[in-house]
Amino acid sequence: MYKQDPTVLTNDTRFRFKTFAFDVEAQVEEYDLDAENGVLRLAWHGWNEAKGDEFLDVYHAWLIQKLDYSRILILTQESQIGTLAKELAKSVPNTMMLGHQSRLDGLVTFAKDWKK
Template sequence: MTTQNAITWPERYLPGTGDNFVSNEVVVAGLSAADVWRHLVDTSRWESYYDNVADIGFPQGGGPVLTDGIHFSFGTFGFPPLDAHVVEFQAPAEDTPGRLSWTARQEVTPEERLDVLHAWLVEDLPGGRVRVLTQETQIGRPAAALATERPNPMLNGHQAWLDGLIGAAAE
């Protein structure tokens, strides 16, 4: 039996306690966690495989490769650019999954405020397979509104991101 790893959640963003939660996962053969990781952490590649992200910036310097503690900004889902901060960063290694999480906030009026934790887990599985799990908890009125839409734009958007990421890693 193989036990799969899970996202590490800070209490504030625990799934089911916010206004919107989505979870997407793929398992594919023929790729490694390292293959996927390099495309995930390099924000200069995101727009080439995911069409729902724009205006990526690093207001405090650094980038375009994400690192532990780095601040960055990006636009997505029609929201003005979100201020993001990497809060978990662990590159994949033998018997250790890659872990990447960032908080992203939009400090605007209370009605427009959005606060999220977007987490990624990238792990090698037996048989030359890789598993990529991405989950996001959102807090705020815009998140609550997104949660009621059908089809769910966050679920579909994150699936497009996963599909694009896997396609980029396979090239």
């Protein structure tokens, strides 16, 4: 059961999505917004219920900070466990890297729209 509307993120929000052709169940583990100082820490844990080579467990975290002169700082961390993730990371062109860059581009757009 979801704790809230899936379009609004807060701590413990659960959601499902498909990424890189994988079905993922996920939950926001960290959502700490300091809008006054233009800083957001966001992290989610994602997994599937598969076993063996189909098993997947990931954790993604971002620290987003608005800086002076319309600059944005984004630090990102990621942990991936499972054969699927390992194999995808070897793809050429690197599908995972390109997909993550697309997410970063979306975070930049979001951060630029923040009101301080």
